[in-house]
Amino acid sequence: MSIEVYFSGLKKVNAKLEGFTVETDQPVRSGGEGSAPTPFALFLSSLATCAGIYVKGFCDQRGLPTQDVSLSLDYSIDPATKNVGKFIIKIYIPAHFPEKYDSALIQSASLCAVKRHLNPAIENVIEIVRK
16 A cells, blocks of 8 residues: 655645545644644544544454444553553443453453554553443
C-alpha cells in the first residue's frame, strides 16, 4: 500500500490511501483551523477501532449482539519521556452479556494489529465494564 500525503492550507496535512482521503489539521491554538482531527488523534482512534473490530468479530462469530457493546480508549503520558506510557481500553458490555466471555473479549481486543506495533514498554490495560 502506498500513501500519498499533500497539504491543503495552513496546518492541514491530508493522506490519500486505498481510494480514501484522510484529512488532518491542528487546533487553532497551534496555528491550524481545527477543521479535522490531529494526526495523533487519528493514531489513537486507529488503536481503539482496531481493538473494536476484533471485539466485534468475536461477538459476530458467536452470534452475540453488539448493539449495546462499545469501547473507549484513554491514555496517560509518562512525565519522564513525555510520551504515552499507558493505554487503557475499556470494553462496555450490557449486564446480561455472558460473563464466561469476559477474558476472551479482552484477549480478542489485545490481538489488534495496531497494538502489536506499539513499543512494548507502553503499558496496555484492557478491561470489561458492565453497564
